[in-house]
Amino acid sequence: MSEYSSILLENAVEALSKLPGIGKKTALRLALHLLNEDALETEQIADALLKMKHNIMLCERCHNISDTKVCAICGNPRRDENTLCVVADMRDVLAIEHTAAYNGLYHVLGGVISPIEGIGPNDLQIEDLVQRTYREDLKEIILALPATIEGDTTNFYIYKKLHDFKGKVSVIAKGIAVGDTLEYVDEITLGRSIQNRVRFND
Amino acid sequence: MSEYSSILLENAVEALSKLPGIGKKTALRLALHLLNEDALETEQIADALLKMKHNIMLCERCHNISDTKVCAICGNPRRDENTLCVVADMRDVLAIEHTAAYNGLYHVLGGVISPIEGIGPNDLQIEDLVQRTYREDLKEIILALPATIEGDTTNFYIYKKLHDFKGKVSVIAKGIAVGDTLEYVDEITLGRSIQNRVRFND
Numbered sequence: 001m002s003e004y005s006s007i008l009l010e011n012a013v014e015a016l017s018k019l020p021g022i023g024k025k026t027a028l029r030l031a032l033h034l035l036n037e038d039a040l041e042t043e044q045i046a047d048a049l050l051k052m053k054h055n056i057m058l059c060e061r062c063h064n065i066s067d068t069k070v071c072a073i074c075g076n077p078r079r080d081e082n083t084l085c086v087v088a089d090m091r092d093v094l095a096i097e098h099t100a101a102y103n104g105l106y107h108v109l110g111g112v113i114s115p116i117e118g119i120g121p122n123d124l125q126i127e128d129l130v131q132r133t134y135r136e137d138l139k140e141i142i143l144a145l146p147a148t149i150e151g152d153t154t155n156f157y158i159y160k161k162l163h164d165f166k167g168k169v170s171v172i173a174k175g176i177a178v179g180d181t182l183e184y185v186d187e188i189t190l191g192r193s194i195q196n197r198v199r200f201n202d
Numbered sequence: 203m204s205e206y207s208s209i210l211l212e213n214a215v216e217a218l219s220k221l222p223g224i225g226k227k228t229a230l231r232l233a234l235h236l237l238n239e240d241a242l243e244t245e246q247i248a249d250a251l252l253k254m255k256h257n258i259m260l261c262e263r264c265h266n267i268s269d270t271k272v273c274a275i276c277g278n279p280r281r282d283e284n285t286l287c288v289v290a291d292m293r294d295v296l297a298i299e300h301t302a303a304y305n306g307l308y309h310v311l312g313g314v315i316s317p318i319e320g321i322g323p324n325d326l327q328i329e330d331l332v333q334r335t336y337r338e339d340l341k342e343i344i345l346a347l348p349a350t351i352e353g354d355t356t357n358f359y360i361y362k363k364l365h366d367f368k369g370k371v372s373v374i375a376k377g378i379a380v381g382d383t384l385e386y387v388d389e390i391t392l393g394r395s396i397q398n399r400v401r402f403n404d
Contacts, residue, residue, distance in 0.1 A: 006269050041220060
C-alpha cells in the first residue's frame with residue numbers, strides 16, 4: 001500500500017520532491033494545496049511548465065533565455081551596441097538588469113571554467129564571444145563573472161583569448177558592499193577595495 | 203519587456219509562485235532548474251499533478267484521499283473494524299499511520315468547527331460519522347483532533363451528537379512530549395499531564 005493511501009498523490013509528491021530545495025514534506029504540502037484548490041490552478045502550472053520547457057530557446061546572439069530567435073535585449077534598438085557584458089548565467093543578466101545601471105548588450109557564457117565540475121572552455125560560449133568581437137562593433141567588454149577562483153580563471157582565460165580585440169576589457173569592481181561597516185568586511189575584500197580606490201567625486 | 207527576457211519563463215514563475223511558501227525567487231530557481239534538466243522531468247511533474255488533480259477521489263467510507271471508491275485502509279481486511287479514529291485532515295491519517303501504533307479505521311472530518319473561518323458542523327463529515335455508528339459495528343471511537351480551542355469545541359460537539367452510541371468514546375492523551383524536560387513544558391500541558399496521569403506500568 002502507498003504511504004499516502006493514494007498512488008496518484010504519491011506520484012505527485014515524488015515528482016515535486018525532485019525539485020531542488022523541495023523535500024517530501026514540502027512536496028506533500030504543495031500537492032495537498034493543489035488538491036484543495038480549483039483544478040484550474042493545477043492546469044495552469046502544468047501548462048506553464050510544459051510550454052516553457054518545450055518552447056523556450058537561447059538567443060542566438062547572446063545565449064540568454066529567449067522566446068524568440070533573438071532576445072528582447074539584443075533586439076532593442078535603444079541598447080548600447082558598443083558595450084558587451086559577459087556573465088556566467090541568465091540569472092546574472094536579471095541581477096544586472098535590476099540595477100538599471102547598464103544599458104549595453106550581454107553575452108551569457110553558460111557557466112565558468114571549473115575542472116572539478118568538468119566544465120572546460122569548450123563547454124562555454126567563449127569561442128563565440130571571440131567571434132562577436134570580429135562580427136560586431138564593440139568598444140568595451142565588461143567581464144562580470146563571479147568573484148570566485150573559477151570566475152577569476154575564466155576572466156583570465158577570456159582576457160588571453162581576446163588578444164586581438166582592440167577595445168577596452170574591464171572587470172566589475174570588487175570592494176565593500178554599500179552599507180557595510182569596515183570592521184565586519186573580510187580582509188581580502190577590504191584589501192581589494194583599498195587597492196581599487198577611486199577618486200572622490202561628489 | 204518581460205522581467206525575465208522570456209514571457210514563457212515569466213508565466214512559469216508566476217504559476218509556481220502561487221504555491222504556498224514559494225516566492226518569486228524560489229519559483230525562478232525551480233523554473234531554471236527545469237530548463238536545465240531533461241524535458242522528461244518537467245513532463246513527469248506536469249503529468250503527475252494533472253493525473254492527481256483529475257483522478258483522485260475521497261473514500262466514500264472514511265473520506266480519506268483515495269484512488270478508488272473505497273480507500274486502501276478501509277478495504278484492508280486486517281484492520282480492526284471495531285475501532286474508529288476521528289481526525290480533522292488526511293495529513294493526520296498519515297501522521298498516525300507513521301506511528302504504527304494504530305490498526306483501526308479512520309473517519310476524516312475535513313477540518314474542525316471554526317466560526318472565525320466560517321466552518322460549521324455541516325461543512326464537516328460529522329453527520330456521516332453519526333450514521334457510521336448505526337451502519338457499522340463500532341466498539342470505540344477515538345477523537346484525535348488538534349489540541350486547540352477549535353479541536354476541543356469539535357470534540358465536544360461530536361461527543362454530544364454521539365449520545366446514542368453505546369460504545370466507548372475516547373480522546374487522545376495530552377501531556378508532555380517524549381523527551382521533554384519538565385522545566386520547559388508550558389503550564390497548561392504540564393497540568394494536563396498530571397491530571398491525566400496513568401498507572402505506572404513496566
